[in-house]
Amino acid sequence: MPTLTVDQVDARILKGGSCRSQEVVDAGFAAGDSVIALNINPATHTRLPRYIRGKRGTVAFDHGVFVFPDTLAERQGEQPQHCYSVCFTFQELWGPQASAIDCLYIDMFESYIEHIEGAQP
């Protein structure tokens, strides 16, 4: 590992590096789509928290195309894909005793969600 120098500090902190991808990738989802988060349990790196798996939500908006951390962490490539802000109601997450108006927004990569069959957008 090369030694970090003063000049590199400025570049890394003040410039940073976006994980946004310039690749053109089709979006499988759009705002308003009803989706379900996959119930997957990878032993490797993932940004899909356990409390979201299997829950139903609605796509709020599309953030655009980002590299996929799950594969990048395993050195299996960037697999650029859309990342969506998905809204889950508190009652969906925590049951009928939870707030009827509160909601949670979380960023879901294309690989984490699928359409709910028969759902009307």
Add this chain to the structure above:
Amino acid sequence: MSRHGHNHSPSPSQLSLRVKALESLLVEKGYFESAALDRIVETFEHKVGPRNGAKVIAKAWVDPAYKQRLLADSTAAIAELGYSGAQGEDMVVVENTPTVHNLVVCTLCSCYPWPTLGLPPTWYKMPPFRSRAVIDPRGLLKDEFDLEIAANVQLRVWDSNAELRYLVMPMRPAGTEGYSEEQLAELVTRDSMIGVGLALAATA
């Protein structure tokens, strides 16, 4: 600094010893130049911190066109004021209104918008905050931050689990009509931009 009534961290002396040991190791093993470490510390002590975010919010309060740009393309609008870089490459600003209150958390670790808020406070990184923010955010805000969200106000919790970083635009306090942008920025606290607090009340 803990708001939970008990300590989650080692005492300062243990902590500073650990930091010194880590610093020595990083330099001796050749990972960092000593000056590079100083530069990192200097950057986060003097250049990067919540006063940056406060300037963004104050500008949005006084400049409707800027506010529109900030909500439409947060990253670009924040960069207009010169704030960009690591952990702020892709920003989303969410606006509090009389009917919506926003709260930001990273349940997976401690993701936080560095260019506008600096480094996260200790409690933000701790499991008690991270878990309760999504399970019982109203109870968390009331018990730990003395912030009661009215029952008819929708609470929106933003889990910054991926690559986007979130900044809350608190509501402009009442009675600040004659305030300059600089005076307004003084009212914008770090906590209000995480969503665990509100902007400070007008002083006049």
